Amino acid sequence: MSLPALYGMEDLRRRLAESAAARRLPQSILLTGPRGSGKQRLGQWIGAMLLCEAEERDRPCGACRSCRLADELQHPDIHWFFPLPAPKRASGPEKRRELLEEARGAALAARRENPLLEPEETGSAAIYLQIIDEIRERASRRPAMGRGAVFLVGDAERMVPQASSTEAANAFLKLLEEPPSDSVFVLTSSRPGLLLPTIRSRVLAVRVPPVEPEEVERFLEAEAGIEPGCAAELSRRAEGRIGRALRLADPEEDLRAPAVRMVCAALSPSRGERWSVAAGLAPSGGRGGYADLLDSLESVLRDCITLAADEPGFAADDGLASEIPGVGQILPERWISALSHVDRARDAALGNGNPQAITAVLLSGLARELRPAGTADRNGSAGRGVTGAS
Ligand SMILES: [Zn+2]
Structure with missing residues (x-):
């Protein structure tokens, strides 16, 4: 099977090709x-x-031959690297590197089998030093087909799995400082501030x-075989991100409902409810599914901003007003401030923190931001003064 066609991004692609x-x-x-915005696909x-x-x-x-190999993820000079779980039973750096290469090979094979597959993530997935060693060795070789080599490094911020260890990032930096003349490095990151x-x-x-x-919709219908009505609905919620639409299309991956529950718990006067939502999450795996949940939470909060700003019909989810009682009573500014708590939770999750603990902190942060001053401020001053977290 070959990679699905790349949809959208025409201007950017034209500029890159011209350069x-x-x-x-x-x-x-x-x-x-x-x-889920297609960074690695663009890479x-x-x-x-x-x-x-x-x-x-x-x-x-x-x-051409080169393009066909690239489409099949078989090009000998396009090297795709991404975070991998820590290998078990690795006795030394060499063995570790070997096991990581094996895991990468397996992940690529799974991708070839099902190109729409969204990578599975586990809590320990990172770009380990041995992965960088592999990149450096490959970069020192002559390109197999002679035209140059491209190294794609997905989720590059995970070169620093623990704050105490920067060795992988430093090893990679050396490569960027003196890149082989015929090599191009394409890094991707949703959290570039952590590089x-x-x-x-x-x-x-x-x-x-x-x-x-419309392009997201077209993709879902043509590449993923999703029914037009369903594709339109997914596209509406995906915020221009095809990878996100694909995640939403998987019922098990639909994290909208748990995200709404988090907001309701934050708004609830009962602290017990916040604790029970936090305790209901898996205690580990801070980077994988939990990151998706935080994405969903952010998207729910953004819809709350829109609802609170009194623009019904613009929000991606019209049912939200009934799911989150009093959503329109809270000043938009407060919802906006609430977003920063999600960012903080993301950083904590990248440090491989415990999702239960992170969520407990996140929900009390949201509670402070959204109640009760927010409701009081609403009287007579909606849409006007910015009260912030006074
Ligand atoms: Zn070609």
């Missing part, structure tokens, strides 16, 4: 954007475009724009 044709594309690029596209054998204005042509500043200063940061809702 490449003019030999102005930097050797190190950082694609940023929220989770694959950049790889195919740079190594395509067709005339410059047609790249990537999608038809080492020295790495950030070495890369051209490019923001991946949201995909138009």
